[in-house]
Amino acid sequence: MSNIRFHPLSETLQRFASGDLDPASSIMISTHLEYCPHCRQLACSIEDSQAAAVLASETPEVEHTGTQNTIAPLSPDLMTMMHAIMTTSEPDVEPEIESGDDSVSAGMPTALILGDKTYPLPRALQRHRDRIGPWSRLPGKLKRAAVDVGGPQKMNFIYMDSDSALPEHTHQGQEITLVLAGEFYDDQGTYRPGDFIIQTSANQHVPKTRSGQDCLCLTLLDAPLHFTSGLATLLNPFSQLFFRL
Ligand SMILES: [Zn+2]
Incomplete structure (x- = not known):
């Protein structure tokens, strides 16, 4: 469906997903993502893998054989919360660009x-x-x-x-x-x-x-x-x- 042929570098998407991009470049990427389902999906999976990497680096390996001093793995709820934090801290990434005016707050010039x-x-x-x-x-x-x-x-x-x-x-x-x-x-x-x-x-x-x-x-x-x-x-x-x- 998408006719988009030119996309940001994946390295730029990585920096966008991790919040390392300057504000002006972030606006350019966010705007591209409004148009581009391909890069939206890529940015989402980058965010997911970054979140997983953060969790992996902060969660010590759990020894299943030991009975003492084990640290409980993160609960699914906590995983969900972490994911929400990681994904909502990004600039606006909306799934669609709307042609109507009803998608934004009243009174805002759109x-x-x-x-x-x-x-x-x-x-x-x-x-x-x-x-x-x-x-x-x-x-x-x-x-x-x-x-x-x-x-x-x-x-x-x-x-x-x-x-x-x-x-x-x-x-x-x-x-x-x-x-x-x-x-x-x-x-x-x-x-x-x-x-x-x-x-x-x-x-x-x-x-x-x-x-x-x-x-x-x-x-x-x-x-x-x-x-x-x-x-x-x-x-x-x-x-x-x-x-x-
Ligand atoms: Zn794209």
């Missing part, structure tokens, strides 16, 4: 509004909705709204109108792009909702949208973009637009 379009806000961002800045227009039929998540990385919603292109660029650090709605493409393929695309300084690409097809993404940058081709190199100062809050 949508991104862009002109006459309305997009449901990912659940992972609902608690940060007051940190989403206004939309600003960028060259090339793009719009951007920054999300102030703290820390050194920069999170943005990027809206690409139909038939638009971002000039060819590389990344000085890492860029994660998560498609929320619509689709875009580059010379590597087409990216659809839920796709989690990791770009590094080794990648050079020209994201584009087709005519009649716009795209909304959530991006996380840890350094400014670096434009590489022709006139676009003049845009390098513009890359700061993506990077600043």
